[in-house]
Amino acid sequence: xxxxxxxxxxxxxxxxxxxxxxxxxxxxxxxxxxxxxxxxxxxxxxxxxxxxxxxxxxxxxxxxxxxxxxxxxxxxxxxxxxxxxxxxxxxxxxxxxxxxxxxxxxxxxxxxxxxxxxxxxxxxxxxxxxxxxxxxxxxxxxxxxxxxxxxxxxxxxxxxxxxxxxxxxxxxxxxxxxxxxxxxxxxxxxxxxxxxxxxxxxxxxxxxxxxxxxxxxxxxxxxxxxxxxxxxxxxxxxxxxxxxxxxxxxxxxxxxxxxxxxxxxxxxxxxxxxxxxxxxxxxxxxxxxxxxxxxxxxxxxxxxxxxxxxxxxxxxxxxxxxxxxxxxxxxxxxxxxxxxxxxxxxxxxxxxxxxxxxxxxxxxxxxxxxxxxxxxxxxxxxxxxxxxxxxxxxxxxxxxxxxxxxxxxxxxxxxxxxxxxxxxxxxxxxxxxxxxxxxxxxxxxxxxxxxxxxxxxxxxxxxxxxxxxxxxxxxxxxxxxxxxxxxxxxxxxxxxxxxxxxxxxxxxxxxxxxxxxxxxxxxxxxxxxxxxxxxxxxxxxxxxxxxxxxxxxxxxxxxxxxxxxxxxxxxxxxxxxxxxxxxxxxxxxxxxxxxxxxxxxxxxxxxxxxxxxxxxxxxxxxxxxxxxxxxxxxxxxxxxxxxxxxxxxxxxxxxxxxxxxxxxxxxxxxxxxxxxxxxxxxxxxxxxxxxxxxxxxxxxxxxxxxxxxxxxxxxxxxxxxxxxxxxxxxxxxxxxxxxxxxxxxxxxxxxxxxxxxxxxxxxxxxxxxxxxxxxxxxxxxxxxxxxxxxxx
Amino acid sequence: xxxxxxxxxxxxxxxxxxxxxxxxxxxxxxxxxxxxxxxxxxxxxxxxxxxxxxxxxxxxxxxxxxxxxxxxxxxxxxxxxxxxxxxxxxxxxxxxxxxxxxxxxxxxxxxxxxxxxxxxxxxxxxxxxxxxxxxxxxxxxxxxxxxxxxxxxxxxxxxxxxx
Ligand code: FES
Ligand code: FES
Numbered sequence: 001x002x003x004x005x006x007x008x009x010x011x012x013x014x015x016x017x018x019x020x021x022x023x024x025x026x027x028x029x030x031x032x033x034x035x036x037x038x039x040x041x042x043x044x045x046x047x048x049x050x051x052x053x054x055x056x057x058x059x060x061x062x063x064x065x066x067x068x069x070x071x072x073x074x075x076x077x078x079x080x081x082x083x084x085x086x087x088x089x090x091x092x093x094x095x096x097x098x099x100x101x102x103x104x105x106x107x108x109x110x111x112x113x114x115x116x117x118x119x120x121x122x123x124x125x126x127x128x129x130x131x132x133x134x135x136x137x138x139x140x141x142x143x144x145x146x147x148x149x150x151x152x153x154x155x156x157x158x159x160x161x162x163x164x165x166x167x168x169x170x171x172x173x174x175x176x177x178x179x180x181x182x183x184x185x186x187x188x189x190x191x192x193x194x195x196x197x198x199x200x201x202x203x204x205x206x207x208x209x210x211x212x213x214x215x216x217x218x219x220x221x222x223x224x225x226x227x228x229x230x231x232x233x234x235x236x237x238x239x240x241x242x243x244x245x246x247x248x249x250x251x252x253x254x255x256x257x258x259x260x261x262x263x264x265x266x267x268x269x270x271x272x273x274x275x276x277x278x279x280x281x282x283x284x285x286x287x288x289x290x291x292x293x294x295x296x297x298x299x300x301x302x303x304x305x306x307x308x309x310x311x312x313x314x315x316x317x318x319x320x321x322x323x324x325x326x327x328x329x330x331x332x333x334x335x336x337x338x339x340x341x342x343x344x345x346x347x348x349x350x351x352x353x354x355x356x357x358x359x360x361x362x363x364x365x366x367x368x369x370x371x372x373x374x375x376x377x378x379x380x381x382x383x384x385x386x387x388x389x390x391x392x393x394x395x396x397x398x399x400x401x402x403x404x405x406x407x408x409x410x411x412x413x414x415x416x417x418x419x420x421x422x423x424x425x426x427x428x429x430x431x432x433x434x435x436x437x438x439x440x441x442x443x444x445x446x447x448x449x450x451x452x453x454x455x456x457x458x459x460x461x462x463x464x465x466x467x468x469x470x471x472x473x474x475x476x477x478x479x480x481x482x483x484x485x486x487x488x489x490x491x492x493x494x495x496x497x498x499x500x501x502x503x504x505x506x507x508x509x510x511x512x513x514x515x516x517x518x519x520x521x522x523x524x525x526x527x528x529x530x531x532x533x534x535x536x537x538x539x540x541x542x543x544x545x546x547x548x549x550x551x552x553x554x555x556x557x558x559x560x561x562x563x564x565x566x567x568x569x570x571x572x573x574x575x576x577x578x579x580x581x582x583x584x585x586x587x588x589x590x591x592x593x594x595x596x597x598x599x600x601x602x603x604x605x606x607x608x609x610x611x612x613x614x615x616x617x618x619x620x621x622x623x624x625x626x627x628x629x630x631x632x633x634x635x636x637x638x639x640x641x642x643x644x645x646x647x648x649x650x651x652x653x654x655x656x657x658x659x660x661x662x663x664x665x666x667x668x669x670x671x672x673x674x675x676x677x678x679x680x681x682x683x684x685x686x687x688x689x690x691x692x693x694x695x696x697x698x699x700x701x702x703x704x705x706x707x708x709x710x711x712x713x714x715x716x717x718x719x720x721x722x723x724x725x726x727x728x729x730x731x732x733x734x735x736x737x738x739x740x741x742x743x744x745x746x747x748x749x750x751x752x753x754x755x756x757x758x759x760x761x762x763x764x765x766x767x768x769x770x771x772x773x774x775x776x777x778x779x780x781x782x783x784x785x786x787x788x789x790x791x792x
Numbered sequence: 793x794x795x796x797x798x799x800x801x802x803x804x805x806x807x808x809x810x811x812x813x814x815x816x817x818x819x820x821x822x823x824x825x826x827x828x829x830x831x832x833x834x835x836x837x838x839x840x841x842x843x844x845x846x847x848x849x850x851x852x853x854x855x856x857x858x859x860x861x862x863x864x865x866x867x868x869x870x871x872x873x874x875x876x877x878x879x880x881x882x883x884x885x886x887x888x889x890x891x892x893x894x895x896x897x898x899x900x901x902x903x904x905x906x907x908x909x910x911x912x913x914x915x916x917x918x919x920x921x922x923x924x925x926x927x928x929x930x931x932x933x934x935x936x937x938x939x940x941x942x943x944x945x946x947x948x949x950x951x952x953x954x955x
Contacts, residue, residue, distance in 0.1 A: 011889050011890065011892070012889065012892065014897070015888065015889035015894065015897075016881060016889065018894055018897030018900055019871075019881060019885040019886075019888045019889055019894065019897070019900055019904060020831070020871070020872065020874075020875060020881060020885060021829070021830070021831015021832070021870065021871035021872040021874075021901050022831065022872075023831075023897050023898075024830070025830075025833070025898065027824075027830075027834070028824070028830035030825055030828070030830075061794050061795075119814070119816065119817075193932060194896070194898075194932055195833075195835040195841065195843060195896070195898040195899050195930065195931070195932045195933075196833070196835065196896070196898045244896075244897065245896060246833070246835075246896045246897070246898025246899075247895075247896040247898060247932050247933055249932070279837055280835070280836045280837060280838065492896055493894075493895035493896025493897065493898075493933050494895070495895070681892050682892070684892075685892050685895060685933075685934060685938060686895075688934055688935035688936075688937045688938065689895060689932075689933045689934050689935045690935075691935055692934075692935030692936065693932070693935075715836070715838055715840070716835075716836045716838065716840035716841055716930065717838065717840055721930050721932065723927055723928070723929070723930060723936075724923050724926050724927050724929075724936040724939065724940065725923065725924075725927050727935050727936050727937075729937070730935065730937055753935075
């Protein structure tokens, strides 16, 4: 490689557009004749629909159509797809696009209204009278597991899935252990809450008989296939384009949403473009939540704090439907072991229906819960034995020389959970140094002497990233010398236009400014999986490298023929192919692109050079060789055998107010190892954002339902996303242990920041207070309650 | 039940603009959908996130909490108007790129207008003040670290320091 962009913290290529207000998000799409959709949603957590009376809506000027379940037919009248089936998911249930006979959570769509603008559509929606027969709601894991009432009549125990994985005989190992502990550890419900809600815009082209759909989705390719199936259209007549997307964090991987099939369907029926942009309240009550789980832990260990056996049983609240299968609890159960050798391990979960919004992955996707369980257990062991918390961790770490390390479990991709690389002891050493672990006893004492309470916590994690099955990329050098890169997965702020350009520019020896990256547009790249599980850089990054590598090889071959030299003697610098050591023997990449496409017609100046009477060469072989294709272009795919495993350690110092129980984070330190960094600045940004969500999830954010299944805090007024005042300064140190699994040596970085948040802050609060913290999030009044309970 | 329409005429980013809208049309919707200035974003429609912040006669306001008819005759600056005189990125916009102060960019217009107004009154903030200056805007992506840095960098650029 001649230019060196991989590893450089270059500024983002997408920013000039976004900072100038020239981004194009879903709700920015306005076109003549466009209609707006609004939805009538259930005010009940559980009810039968007795009657829907739309007459009131008909008076609204500008009303175009009202649709209920009765209007749906064919595949559209069937439940939405179960996206990830699993043998343990014994009673999967997914919603209908519009409720059929019954609603199972507040916010479920009952009718769709289409009008000339959104104000009028909402007016009409308000005038639709739905008569409900309320049914007893099931709210919370206790009610769900008692199964006094049912969410789905035909699921008698409210259990959607039950899964056990076991390595060794955990019960026997725990029974035989010299020390045993039992812990109950709970995490409450939260949500992704991107600043932009969901949205979909559809346009039917009657002449072309084709459908163009814009969606703020995390997967445009899969949405396209789903739409073709639901709307009974040939796939080639459906295009899905992802515009700029205002954050996703997991919730937008679900597809097709009811609105995502209904809006295109209406656009086809009405022969007019239709748009729906979710408002904030709708996002709270009708998209997806995550995090709510209750864990019951039994652990056995020796006198040194070494784990001998761990058994975890937990309940997962999956809400009213399971379109995303068991991914969240499955990830919890498999990522829980973290960087440790567990001895024997048994994990068992039940996934339960409740009359609440469905649960699907939110950044971290089950990992924050698993890490909370494992790290709280580590701290409890240290406390029981009177050992330093980091010493217990060190004694249980998998060592670098034990890599690759097989945990003996099956991961969320259906493949063995084998850690590829990582140096956990080194990460812990760095974190201790960064936060000043060894000096902290003195700090704590000193603060105590002044009547202040400060505490320190530490939490380690391992994160499976870069899951398959594959991603691909297309790379083409234009005859202008510009490079076009297209990959199918989508972007919600991760800087893909920049990092993929860095990779392509490095491979091709061109300035990064010459590379233009397109993501999430099925017109440009049709085969892809999507953006989730910290996989984009690993998957598409390596696919771009593969495609660009092929283009490079072809460029060298053609240039070699033109310059009559061995391609091995050529290099590409600044977009010019030249003979190493003889820079005057050179040909611009742009000219190579011209030569790569033999032409009959000289449609422009450059094309002349490639026409049939201009090119020399052998008249006895075809202009395009049998094993070749025209154009300086290639497609490449990357499909890994297994996931890569990133890791890290967070440490935090908190102060709690002795009177008000206010919790303040004094320091937040991160050691992060995601293999080789493509753009350190972007990775740092991902860590910052993740930590802020971790802090939010530990101290401020929670979704609160009352016993009737009403969501009590469905607004930013009441669901407390941290402002700048709540997020501490974040100190970061990186380790770079390359992944042996992919050519670029990278691992994913997107979710890491959020994963140990609840664990590390619980540990720090516990240290400051001397009271066990077994439930997160925690707010000052809860801490105050804990103190009172402790005194009693 | 056709709604009565009202002419709203105002100056947006130095240009006289106008449209006839119903009384209940929010200023945010008016800017975005009637005037086509989609740089102003709507994250909550209830005044909490600040994504919709624009400058009304120089002062930051939440355009999702105002009716367009109430600002007839006013002067409004949106993120599109925060460019420099030569049409390039304005100093605050430039600072956000320099410091990686944005990820998805959805909250960014609200930060840029807010910071633009803030720096006019406070050209030389320290770290703490910079954090306070953005204390009313939500960002779900960045964790604010680089936004604080962007405020400081913008101040530096505005004072004419390139470094
Ligand atoms: S959209 Fe106006 S403050 Fe959130
Ligand atoms: S950059 Fe995405 S919300 Fe701020």
